[in-house]
Amino acid sequence: MGQTLGQQFKITFAGESHGPGYTVIIEGYPSNRIFDKELIQKELDLRKPGQSEFTTSRNEEDSFEVHSGVFEGKTTGAPITLFIPNKGQQSKDYSKIKDLARPGHADQPLFEKFGIRDYRGGGWSSARMSATWVAAGALAQEFLKEHGVQIISYTQSIGELSQIDLDYEEIKNIEWDHELYTPKGDVCQKMKEIIKQTKDVGDSIGGQCRIVAFGVPKNLGAPFGDSIKSKIAQYFFAGPAITALEFGSGVHAARLKGSEHNDTFLAEGGYQTNHHGGIQAGMTTGEPIDLLVTLKAPSSISKEQMLLNQKTQELESVSIEGRHDPCVVPRYCAVGKALLAMALADSLIARSR
Amino acid sequence: MGQTLGQQFKITFAGESHGPGYTVIIEGYPSNRIFDKELIQKELDLRKPGQSEFTTSRNEEDSFEVHSGVFEGKTTGAPITLFIPNKGQQSKDYSKIKDLARPGHADQPLFEKFGIRDYRGGGWSSARMSATWVAAGALAQEFLKEHGVQIISYTQSIGELSQIDLDYEEIKNIEWDHELYTPKGDVCQKMKEIIKQTKDVGDSIGGQCRIVAFGVPKNLGAPFGDSIKSKIAQYFFAGPAITALEFGSGVHAARLKGSEHNDTFLAEGGYQTNHHGGIQAGMTTGEPIDLLVTLKAPSSISKEQMLLNQKTQELESVSIEGRHDPCVVPRYCAVGKALLAMALADSLIARSR
Amino acid sequence: MGQTLGQQFKITFAGESHGPGYTVIIEGYPSNRIFDKELIQKELDLRKPGQSEFTTSRNEEDSFEVHSGVFEGKTTGAPITLFIPNKGQQSKDYSKIKDLARPGHADQPLFEKFGIRDYRGGGWSSARMSATWVAAGALAQEFLKEHGVQIISYTQSIGELSQIDLDYEEIKNIEWDHELYTPKGDVCQKMKEIIKQTKDVGDSIGGQCRIVAFGVPKNLGAPFGDSIKSKIAQYFFAGPAITALEFGSGVHAARLKGSEHNDTFLAEGGYQTNHHGGIQAGMTTGEPIDLLVTLKAPSSISKEQMLLNQKTQELESVSIEGRHDPCVVPRYCAVGKALLAMALADSLIARSR
Amino acid sequence: MGQTLGQQFKITFAGESHGPGYTVIIEGYPSNRIFDKELIQKELDLRKPGQSEFTTSRNEEDSFEVHSGVFEGKTTGAPITLFIPNKGQQSKDYSKIKDLARPGHADQPLFEKFGIRDYRGGGWSSARMSATWVAAGALAQEFLKEHGVQIISYTQSIGELSQIDLDYEEIKNIEWDHELYTPKGDVCQKMKEIIKQTKDVGDSIGGQCRIVAFGVPKNLGAPFGDSIKSKIAQYFFAGPAITALEFGSGVHAARLKGSEHNDTFLAEGGYQTNHHGGIQAGMTTGEPIDLLVTLKAPSSISKEQMLLNQKTQELESVSIEGRHDPCVVPRYCAVGKALLAMALADSLIARSR
Secondary structure, eight states, X not given: OTTXXXXXXXXXXXXXXXXXXXXXXXXXXXXXXXXXXXXXXXXXXXXXXXXXXXXXXXXXXXXXXXXXXXXXXXXXXXXXXXXXXXXXXXXGGGGGGTTEEOTTSXXXXXXXXXXXXXXXXXXXXXXXXXXXXXHHHHHHHHHHHHTXXXXXXXXXXXXXXXXXXXXXXXXXXXXXXXXXXXXXXXXXXXXXXXXXXXXXXXXXXXXXXXXXXXXOOTTOBOSGGXXXXXXXXXXXXXXXXXXXXXXXXXXXXXXXXHHHHSOOBOTTSSBSOOTTTTEETTEEOSSOEEEEEEEOOOSOOOSOEEEEETTTOOEEEEOOOXXXXXXXXXXXXXXXXXXXXXXXXXXXXXXXX | OTTEEOSSSEEEEEOOTTSSEEEEEEEOOOSSOBOOHHHHHHHHHHHXXXXXXXXXXXXXXXXXXXXXXXXXXXXXXXXXXXEEEOOSOOGGGGGGGTTEEOTXXXXXXXXXXXXXXXXXXXXXXOGGGHHHHHHHHHHHHHHHHHTTOEEEEEEEEETTEEOOOOOHHHHHHSOEETTTTEESSHHHHHHHHHHHHHHHTTOOBOEEEXXXXXXXXXXXXXXXXXXXXXXXXXXXXXXXXXXXEEETTGGGGGGOBHXXXXXXXXXXXXXXXXXXXXXXXXXXXXXXXXXXXXEOOOSOOOSOEEEEETTTOOEEEEOOOSOOOSOOHHHHHHHHHHHHHHHHHHHHHHHTO | OTTEEOSSSEEXXXXXXXXXXXXXXXEOOOSSOXXXXXXXXXXXXXXXXXXXXXXXXXXXXXXXXXXXXXXXTEEOSSOEEEEEEOOSOOGGGGGGGTTEEOTTSSHHHHHHHHSOOOOSTTTTXXXXXXXXXXXXXXHHHHHHHHTTOEEEEEEEEETTXXXXXXXXXXXXXXXXXXXXXXXXXXXXXXXXXXXXXXXXXXXXXXXXXXXXXXXXXXXXXXXXXXXXXXXXXXXXXXXXXXXXXXXXXXXXXXXXXXXXXXXXXXXXXSBSOOTTTXXXXXXXXXXXXXXXXXXXXXXXXXXXXXXXXXXXXXXXXXXOOSOOXXXXXXXXXXXXXXXXHHHHHHHHHXXXX | OTTEEOSSSEEEEEOOTTSXXXXXXXXOXXXXXXXXXXXXXXXXXXXXXXXXXXXXXXXOOOOOXXXXXXXXXXXXXXXXXXXXXXXXXXGGGGGGGTTEEOTXXXXXXXXXXXXXXXXXTXXXXXXXXHHHHHHHHHHHHHHHHHTTOEEEEEEEEETTEEOOOOOHHHHHHOXXXXXXXXXXXXXXXXHHHHHHHHHHTTOOXXXXXXXXXXXXXXXXXXXXXXXXXXXXXXXXXXXXXXXXXXXXXXXXXXXXXXXXXXXXXXXXXXXXXXXXXXXXXXXXXXXXXXXXXXXXXXSOOOSOEEEEETTTOOEEEEOOOSOOOSOOHHHHHHHHHHHHHHHHHHHHHHHTO
């Protein structure tokens, strides 16, 4: 797939965290639709860092330019090119780690594979690439709205702290904390505390993000290679930091009997339960698609750790000062929505032509 | 992708559980290699049901015919076509459920999507399709062996029962039970008991399979769309029954700090730990690739449950007698190996040309 | 693409001229359609050799078996697998050319690329592979008929002899010679004579096949990568023996002025002329798609010629006795129809879901 | 394929003739290579209009910016993004044809397909898109040079005027006219006259471009779907204006006997002749790849012609003043080189990893 996700709603993306900016070319979006820059900007703002003390204090201003596909405010059917310029990146920050590979980063794998390394931030392999996905995902969500699909995502857990599982009505109606994208309340407060403590000691922390799509039309996908689960998994694991993906009952399914796990039909249509997470035999069932994503703690920490000198092959104990993001889960809520939206749009758009 | 997995080591597969048989066309396998039928048969035998009292007592004889790609015992570079005839399937078994959709099966989604249903077993959407993967995966494993790669899989958990995590030396050396593909010992005994009990009451049970690839060359894959994680996930979720996929630290990563999760470099090469499961920034690191797959309990149970009459749209309480597989995990060990082998071969084979 | 053509109406094919047979897996054909074996057989019969003195006298009996995708006489939406067994091939014919590469054949390129050679006929690289295309193309034509598309092909020229260009009404109504698939008459008679003379001296001859699709819906395709011309060209040049492909005015376009070549609009819709061959800017216009294919003379001749001994690297003057096809154009009429039908079905089928 | 050509050397392109500019994302180019902006600029200059009185007098300044993939003057293995800004386009030129569809252009097909039209020039469907191909093709040619491949293209014919076929030594050594990219001499002079005359009456003219690749490694490609001919054809017919593509003997092959067309082996390797144009059974033979492309006359003419009013559906006789290109063949020489270079790089690059 390379720098591409999707075939019918297809995006191709490129850029580096400290280059001129990020480009995404979007194919397959319907023509003759109003192109709403605000909606894309709104999604980009959800993802962008520097918004609260719980995320990185780097200030990435994620505005964007339209380089093709829109004429007089409407989409023309031509490929849509968006360009997100990099602003406020400070390349000089990175000169001191020019020859040093950081653990958990792409520094060493990229250097070994390509024999050269763009040492400004993660270079090519920066989480900032996901800004292109969020921009394209905003369009995908617009398209899905035409078909009655709504996607909601939230922070399910941070470190040891976990929200109780919300049922679908709660997900639609609960009051969210707008810094952590998690239900307001005690757990949320504790999450904020643990993030602060982690940040204070120059460390970072993992967590989980739940993403639910409501109103998904039936019969998208097929068994085996065209399985909607296969497609969604392909999209999500294209992103950095993800260590586990669960559908419906997820890891808990291991403990269930068939008589418990089989979702019983309702005579009026639909199912009593949704252990299958909205997908059976690779096809959507009309029930909500229900994902749980586990994200590792960000690799960038300022705590002292051993870095590998790529020239000398020796280890050096280094503390990398900087504005690191202590927890990526809240910002990932925007990314996860975008990825699921694009995967669904890729299946649904073929049907709508 | 449809009925295809892979691009460089590419398979295209088709068949139905009660049709004449299954076909798989394999492209990209190196030429001028001895084609060892025994090796493929051996892997097929690991997957086939009816081998012990812990699996289905259906007797699927998975022999196969070679329809192209092999000349005088060697591969020619031409596509290799294998045909696995169906034997011993009894179509008449299924006439009584002609109009009845079973929960957890593809019966209802396929009927809604295609307006017609092959009611013999799961028709197209039968787990028996994975026999084609196992056959092709045997060839992939042969190719990987040339490059020093070895894949081992085992039953990690069944229901509530879980083996302790084995370290990599143990995985290579422990004594396996040849019915459950799990370390011999108390846990294994208890697993057998729980399977028997489950089977006796006409129910089924879920579990987890761990799959580890040793000796994987560095630098396969790339960030984002060509991520090895993305590819592996795409392959695994193309299979039925899988509800969760974890790499390395998996769901546990949510609880770890960055300073804990970051795998520390060793000056002599490699890493102290393998939380990343052998893949960083989408690229293989040379550490073992380490997967954990959660499988739901088989949907086919003989316990009485509510089926949907597709003609009347009414629910009927039915007990489907038959030789159901109470737990798919042991047989899945062969499938998981095959899927991982094919995903790795797909990346490695391009490099070897 | 490998052994695959298409994405929405997708075929994957494999086989060898002297192996057990040919396999084709067809994906994307609509479900719940009557599967008419006769129609497929009829197209296969058009392609098969041994039908007249003007083609090879080899008797390839191209019957076929259905291995998946059809249940109780109807398509189920599952992939359709057809198997065309080889009958009457005589492998022993080829033992004498075991180490000899024939000019114009794949013998030498395949041996150099793969280090091994299936010396029975062309092995993998046999024109007989096109039987799988004809079978799949028969289904594609069935699908196209639902949308009002009809494809007609005929022998335009053989050697120096050429039919005058038929206009579209003539193509639909003219009386065809059923051995050469060319309009009956003097030119046809002369074509037969030239083929006989060529055959008598153990030689072969080239020619041209015209293929026209009537009733093609507008707006299939898109500019650039999704151009219908690009897709059709990809399909046709996947076949052996083709040396030139022309759309509409073809090579003659070089001589025309813009004011002559521009097809003038008709106020009532459509165009006065069809220099563009039914495709403008990569999109179908509703006018007939109009192709001209040039085919080289079959490489297999019994006339004495120099063969390359792959062991000694010396040339040997050899006369290969056998039942060679003196001219492939008449049989290609079936292949060309199939290729165009599949290319169009691949575009149209997405729209019909 | 959409806006993409290639898989291993893969480009994705977008833009409009009167938007902000054109974008191309290039994947697969080797890392750690000097990125030579001059070389790309030189190829762009060959394609750009306004260079002589024989082409359009529009002055498209095709400079470009690098948006990703290059760090400190070298390629990093990351995708390379080039942006070619539009300069000097005058959108107001087109306001008068806002509702008028020009024959031979995409105006009417795009409007019918997408229900909206970017009436500035051809909008999306502008030949100016090929600037992105030329830029990417310059990189492809750089890569091919590492492997000893050189591509030369020239104007073979314009209207009725045709150069005699050059042999391969002449192609490498003949003196070219730098306005028409054709051998200097009488034919060249007559070509210039015919272009001038055509331009003076507001008309345009077609022609043919020959493209030859020397030094191509053997064994690229495979029979059938991976045929190098199929790939090259797919690339070339993705471009506008092409009406015929010929390999080697091309349309002339129809007239040849097998004993004439079969390229005879040389004992020392290679072939006596090259009727197959460097490709046999889909694989490169080491002989030059030899293409002939026929291009229709540019559709844009200032001569009065009938345009279709898309609002009223009535025809209007209009003369579109403007700086039209009377013949595209000379500029296409750059495009043809780029397309062949990219197609070959796509095959060769996989082998070089």
